[in-house]
Structures are given as C-alpha cells and as structure tokens.
Amino acid sequence: MKNNKDYLELMNKNNTIGIIGVGSFTLDFAQRSADFGYKVLISATDCNHRIKNTAEKIGENVKISTIQETAALSDIIVLFLPKERLKEIITEMPDLSNKIIIHHNYLISSGIPISKDFYKNTAAQTLASLLPNSHIIKVYSLLESSGNSSKNKNDAKTLYYTTNNLQAGERVKNLLIILNFTVFNLLELSELNM
Secondary structure, three states, rough: OOOOOOHHHHHHOOEEEEEEOOOOHHHHHHHHHHHHHEEEEEEOOOHHHHHHHHHHHHHHOOEEHHHHHHHHHHEEEEOOOOOHHHHHHOOOOOOOOOOOOEEEEEOOOOOOOOOOHHOHHHHHHHHHHHOOOHHHHHHEEOOOOOOHHHHHHHHHOOOEEEEHHHHHHHHHHHHHOOOOOEEEHHHHHHEEEE
C-alpha cells in the first residue's frame, strides 16, 4: 500500500476533510483526521454553536464552517445525514463533481449483513441520483443489539464499506486504515460467503 500513488496522495497533509452532520462517528473521524494532521472542516445541519466547544477540544486543525464552505473546500466529505434530509441539504451545496463522498450509517445488528446488492439501499440510491458525478462510498459502523455499551464503543473502530467505484473505494479504504480503523469491504465479504 505504501508504494501506491493514491496512498501517498492521502498522506498529503494539505488535504481537507469535510464533515457535514455531527454524531459520535463523525466527531471520532474528525479527531482521528486532526490527530493525523489533516485540516478538518465541520458543519452541523442544525445548531453549529453546540459543536464549537467540541471542535475546540479536538484541536487547532479543526474549524467550524458552513455546509457550503465545507462542501466547496474539502477534498473528501463525510456525510452523516438522515435519508429524509439528504435532498434538502445536498441541493444547497455547491457542485461536488469528482469529490469523494463518504456517507455513514449505523447498523444495529448481531451480525454483518452481507449482500452483493447492499450498496443499492435507498440512501445510497438517493445520493447517487443527487450526486451523479461524485464518488460515493457507503460506510457502516455495527452496533450490537445486545445493549452492551462497552462492546458498542469497540465496534466503532471496525467499519464496513461498499461502493460502485472501485478506485474511490480503495482510496477511502486506505484513508480509513491511515486513521487507524479496521476496514472490511462488504462486496469482498459477500463473495467469500457465496
């Protein structure tokens, strides 16, 4: 991986990570990105003032910005938005052509849902229709339904992803590895289980 041109490009600390929508995963992602040296822009869909103190605690590489500024200035954008608000928020953004968009969801499950068509869920389809020229990567964190909170925290470090763009998927996988996540490609897992 270290000889890979995409890996070296991801190592570039001039890259900006944009986060639109705030939750425990996106704040962890912001912390990891800032710790690695990336510039991080965070925008909440509601109440930016509530995350100001949190962003200040993350460090000097983090800045609160508007959704439009985050979208325009970021090389990679992490979205944590409810499906019901995707269209409303995305139509307010500048052109995101050729940008990598990571859309995060939690899966509440006691196992990993493995299916070749897993990418084709309604949120992914909505994003693909709204951003036809962007590279969309669906990233999932598993939350166990057992209610064991310590297990839930550990599971946040393991991510599952799927995409219909292999090159963008590889870039995101490498970024997630750089940020010290354990990463599994759902399409590869589904092929192993066939």
